[in-house]
Amino acid sequence: MKKPVVALVGRPNVGKSTLFNCLVGKKIAIIEDTPGVTRDRVYGQVEFENYKFHLIDTGGVDISKEVFNDEIRVQVELAIDEADKIVFVVDGKEGITTNDLIVRDMLLKSNKRVIVAINKTDSKLFREHEYDFYELGFDIYVNISSEQNTGIFELLDKITEDFNEIDGEEYNQNIIKFSIIGRPNVGKSSLVNALLNEERVIVSDEAGTTRDAIDTVFTYHGEDFVVIDTAGMRKKGKVYEKIEKYSLLRSMKAIDRSDVCVIVINAEEGIIEHDKHIAGYALEAGKAVVIVVNKWDLISEKDENMKKFVKDIRANFQFMPYAPIVFLSALTKKRIHTLMPEIIKVFNNSKREIKTNLLNDVINDAYTLNLPPSYKGKRLKIYFANQVSICPPTFNIQVNNKGLLHFSYERYLENKIREAFDFEGTPIVLQFKNKGEQDL
Numbered sequence: 001m002k003k004p005v006v007a008l009v010g011r012p013n014v015g016k017s018t019l020f021n022c023l024v025g026k027k028i029a030i031i032e033d034t035p036g037v038t039r040d041r042v043y044g045q046v047e048f049e050n051y052k053f054h055l056i057d058t059g060g061v062d063i064s065k066e067v068f069n070d071e072i073r074v075q076v077e078l079a080i081d082e083a084d085k086i087v088f089v090v091d092g093k094e095g096i097t098t099n100d101l102i103v104r105d106m107l108l109k110s111n112k113r114v115i116v117a118i119n120k121t122d123s124k125l126f127r128e129h130e131y132d133f134y135e136l137g138f139d140i141y142v143n144i145s146s147e148q149n150t151g152i153f154e155l156l157d158k159i160t161e162d163f164n165e166i167d168g169e170e171y172n173q174n175i176i177k178f179s180i181i182g183r184p185n186v187g188k189s190s191l192v193n194a195l196l197n198e199e200r201v202i203v204s205d206e207a208g209t210t211r212d213a214i215d216t217v218f219t220y221h222g223e224d225f226v227v228i229d230t231a232g233m234r235k236k237g238k239v240y241e242k243i244e245k246y247s248l249l250r251s252m253k254a255i256d257r258s259d260v261c262v263i264v265i266n267a268e269e270g271i272i273e274h275d276k277h278i279a280g281y282a283l284e285a286g287k288a289v290v291i292v293v294n295k296w297d298l299i300s301e302k303d304e305n306m307k308k309f310v311k312d313i314r315a316n317f318q319f320m321p322y323a324p325i326v327f328l329s330a331l332t333k334k335r336i337h338t339l340m341p342e343i344i345k346v347f348n349n350s351k352r353e354i355k356t357n358l359l360n361d362v363i364n365d366a367y368t369l370n371l372p373p374s375y376k377g378k379r380l381k382i383y384f385a386n387q388v389s390i391c392p393p394t395f396n397i398q399v400n401n402k403g404l405l406h407f408s409y410e411r412y413l414e415n416k417i418r419e420a421f422d423f424e425g426t427p428i429v430l431q432f433k434n435k436g437e438q439d440l
Contacts, residue, residue: 003045003256004163007056007083009107011099014091015119019146020044020057023156043252051160054253056083080106085113085159088138092121095129096136104136115140115158122148172224175217176347179228179254181282182264183274187294190330191264192216192229195339220340230254255281259391260288260347260425262339267295267309267327271316279317286392288346288426289323292339297329322418324425346425352393354421356386359395366416372409380404383435394429402432 008016024044044055080086088107090100107114116138120126122145133141140158144151180188196218216227255261261282265275282289291313299305306327313325324342328335363385372380381400388396395417399405410430417428 004053004084005082006053006085006087006159007058007080008087008089009058009080010089010103011097014089015146016057016089019089019119020055022146022149022152023055048156048160051163080110080112083112088114088116089119090116090133092118092126092129093123095132114138115142117155118143119146121145175224175226177226177228177258178260178262178343179230179258180262180264181230181255181278186264186266187330188264189229191294192227194330194333194336195227228254228258252281255285255287258287260290260343262290262292264292264294267293267299271312276316279320283320283427286427288350289320290342290346290425291323291325293327294330296327297332297334322424349423350392350426351390352423353390354387359385359387362416362420366413370412373406375404378404392427392429393423394431396431396433398435399432400435402434405432
């Protein structure tokens with residue numbers, strides 16, 4: 001199911017980034033008193049009661065003639081276009097300004113649903129402007145203080161009250177959905193074409209050709225699959241073309257809808273830092289993954305270079321050592337047959353369920369073989385383990401005091417679980433709980 005998209009917009013320094021971090025629950029956006037700090041859009045995901053949605057933080061719209069203001073305005077326009085609902089953030093201390101009116105005009109033209117969030121209402125100055133904001137002409141107003149965390153529940157309640165109306169389509173749960181993700185021009189669309197064996201999507205050497213996520217249903221060995229071709233993820237700091245700037249959000253939405261993420265790397269260019277950032281999105285979403293090294297036909301001395309590439313991938317992608325690696329050429333279709341079996345395998349592994357007695361045998365053997373280190377005369381004890389969910393496989397482990405757990409011992413237990421059971425291609429989650437602690 002597609003998650004709704006909500007955009008925070010407003011003039012500079014009204015507290016959008018503080019509100020963003022408050023809603024997302026972790027510090028992502030850059031916060032500084034200097035107007036214009038958030039020049040690009042920042043993305044996050046929000047969970048509230050039974051709802052989840054994507055959140056975009058945008059740069060502030062300013063009529064001054066600084067170099068990047070035209071760019072910010074474009075970003076805001078794109079965010080408005082992408083959003084299902086918009087939160088218009090205004091400053092309760094300062095009242096309405098010319099820049100607020102410019103944003104108001106942009107929003108009225110969009111015909112999108114708008115909630116006006118009057119921020120900084122904890123200030124005494126707010127009383128002087130309390131009723132001015134109704135002149136903006138919108139229907140819904142919520143008083144908040146993102147710094148004091150007041151009014152946030154009411155804001156979230158207004159944001160999510162009609163989300164059922166904007167839920168997207170759903171595929172049959174038995175259909176495996178996989179997304180093709182990666183930087184622009186690594187051959188994602190060519191890979192989709194090779195899998196489908198037909199020219200179903202546009203392929204071009206010019207980066208940024210695929211500007212939206214494209215779903216295609218196809219049959220492989222009698223089973224239905226959905227492949228999602230995404231816009232190439234560009235590094236945020238660079239501007240290539242206006243429409244390119246929101247391809248990242250589309251790719252994140254595709255990841256969210258996928259069961260498996262196929263991370264495509266360009267064999268010619270090798271691994272760059274942004275490849276790791278892209279893989280990190282899939283990891284954070286808890287998705288099964290396959291790493292594809294594309295354009296392998298252009299590499300000489302393939303056997304020797306394959307070993308080097310595997311070593312390089314393992315060194316750079318240390319956070320997902322479980323990911324299988326496939327070498328192929330989408331253009332020539334060499335080794336293309338090796339990809340689908342890997343996608344099916346990692347999907348099945350992400351749904352793997354382990355019997356409680358077998359899991360406890362593995363955990364107990366691992367514990368006996370290598371006791372955790374003691375701290376001030378106290379040592380971690382493990383009482384019981386059970387699997388609580390799949391996709392990704394998640395395990396609850398009851399202990400005497402989870403404060404005694406060292407991250408290295410957690411990694412040791414994960415490795416032992418992986419040695420005993422086939423979880424290739426999928427992250428697994430270990431949740432340590434004190435004995436008697438209830439799930440939230």
